[in-house]
Amino acid sequence: MTYKIAIIPGDGIGKEVMTQAVKMLDAITAHESIDIVYDQFDWSSEYYLEHNRMMPEDGLEQLKGYDAILFGAIGDARVPDHVSVWELIMPIRKSFQQYVNFRPAKLLNGIESKLRGDKPIDFVILRENAEGEYSNVGGSLFEGENREMAIQNTVMTKQGIEQITEFACRYARDNNLKKITNATKSNAIIHTMRFWDKTVENVMEQNKDIEYEKYYVDALAAYFVQRPEDFEVVLASNLFGDILSDLGSAIVGGLGIAPSANINPAKEFPSMFEPVHGSAPDIAGQGIANPIAQIWSLALLFNHLGRKDIHDKILSSIEELLVEKSTLTTDLGGTATTEQVGDKLVKILYT
The missing domain is CATH 3.40.718.10 (Isopropylmalate Dehydrogenase)
Incomplete structure (x- = not known):
């Protein structure tokens, strides 16, 4: 079976941490017995400024054909927050009957x-x-x-x-x-x-x-x-x-490592997986955002698809990185970049 994933990086650090999650996704599909195809959508505040809407008129119809949605973050000072939220995240949650918001509070090894x-x-x-x-x-x-x-x-x-x-x-x-x-x-x-x-x-x-x-x-x-x-x-x-x-x-460590899932338990519509943190405009573009929350959200996505084994591998890799402490972003007391953390997690996972 081939699983289809819609990827919406969004705004600010959403784009930066999503790059690392996609890197992990590519590594997983190269090493595991699972077929994944994905498409990226540029729906964001930039899209709104150009089109006066957060997503196309048929945006929800486009997403219906996917098994899951991996979401980054939304928010830009140029667009009122109630617009970005109520024209993108909320329609997805409500139209797709994602009535369960799942948020783990787990103290990982190394934190x-x-x-x-x-x-x-x-x-x-x-x-x-x-x-x-x-x-x-x-x-x-x-x-x-x-x-x-x-x-x-x-x-x-x-x-x-x-x-x-x-x-x-x-x-x-x-x-x-x-x-x-x-x-x-x-x-x-x-x-x-x-x-x-x-x-x-x-x-x-x-x-x-x-x-x-x-x-x-x-x-x-x-x-x-x-x-x-x-x-x-x-x-x-x-x-x-x-x-x-x-x-x-x-x-248990802060928003930089906190994932979440918006779940449609019946799987009649796609569920959506996203980090808890926002677009963090104060650090956007600096390459220092922590990608762990986004990558843990990817793990939750795999668990929803029935691949708990992949979920557990990703979480174990995150814990190994945290215990080792050599490659952590500034919010966790380190000096590593977003890209360095993503590269290290892929290396831990498949070496």
Whole structure:
């Protein structure tokens, strides 16, 4: 079987780290028993400035024919953030029903946590990715007047909450994990978050082999710092999951090594894999961006395609690089360039 991958480098350091991920992809296809073809798309802020849109009118239709999407980063000061996000990333996530955002918080060998603890940290945050607080429902009135106002509505559906909770249960069971932690704020957000809790708990009633606990999100953020080793699967709404996953990344080494996946579990549409970091315009073009998050995202892509063996090889190579410490970018205390890290990872993988 031949797998088709769409590659969207995007803006800023997205282009730089994607070059290294493609280098790794080429090495894998040359050495492994897997057929991969890929196409690159120049959809970005530069594309917007030329065409007044972030992707072609039939962009989503073009992507439908791919098995997966490897995404870099988006963001450019010349284009408002809400335009670049809502005209590229959000349409892909929502139209392709990528309702699972998967973000591992794993302390890799060779990384010392900012918490300076001696216990292993290894949990995942499963964020509802298609609705919730990031719903394009609302509006504004009386712009420029004293009575100016804005309303942003949170949209939560029974189907949306059920399917992310059911995925969390399957993931826990498939990976021999025992506990799911629900991030909520139903004491203060009394309509949507009470509905969230009720729906989550109805699903958990059907999955009693898995331990269930619930914490208010503010307390949970503190517990991430105080006892991160206690967590296995954290289930969260779109906004809460977004915030908690950045905190999770920070305690295991920073955004430069943090991957993510936007998953359509039924594989009816392509899933999308991307680093957590943004386009980082402050360092773009300097050749010092850390490509590990992008390459780990590539590993998640292979796992989604059913090649856990390749995923594990890539992750082992990243850990070997981190333990060796001779080829690290500045965010990890080294002096290596983006290209040097990419070359070193390929060398570790296939020598």
